[in-house]
Amino acid sequence: MSETVIDIRLADYRDPSHAQAVVTLLDAYARDPAGGGTPLEPKVLAELPEALAARPQAFSVLAYDGERPVGLVNCIEGFSTFACKPLVNVHDVVVLESHRGRRVAQHMLARVEQEARARGACKLTLEVLSGNRSALRAYEREGFASYQLDPAFGSAMFLQKKL
Secondary structure (H helix, E strand, O other): OOOOOOOEEOOOOOOOHHHHHHHHHHHHHHOOHHHOOOOOOOOHHHHHHHHHHHHEEEEEEEEEEEEEEEEEEEEEEEEEOOOOOEEEEEEEEEEHHHOOOOHHHHHHHHHHHHHHHHHHOOEEEOOOOOOHHHHHHHHHHHHOOOOOOHHHHOOOOOOOOOO
16 A cells, blocks of 8 residues: 655635635534534635735645645744744644544644744744643644743743633
8 A cells, every 4th residue: 555645735825726625624623622613604614715815924734635635734923022033823733534643734834834934933833722632742743842931930821812
């Protein structure tokens, strides 16, 4: 049995096939228990590619197995005031269940890192649920780690306030 080659591409939100892949994969993630278990709203599905295309700080990486999209990473560029340089937040990481355990995320994150370096970013950031052990192991393999500035203040935590 030959190993399937996964093709990694930077998404073009204005390309209808890429736009469809972004919303289809993100919806699959939203429906998964790790993504909350609830499908995306129709308005989000309809408007997301155009909204992302309107933001030069946004980019996405797609993974294809042949012509089938099987993975997605959505990223948003931010800014590190301490480094006075851009940073890239890895916002969503999606790998279809059929392709998990095949290092698809590893290949997509390598492309994210390449794009982040091209943008002059000083670091990549991401959040992961503490119970998502397989994702956490995958991120740690790629060099992601929790951080602290002064041990007396503990490790950084990610918090949110919905508006």
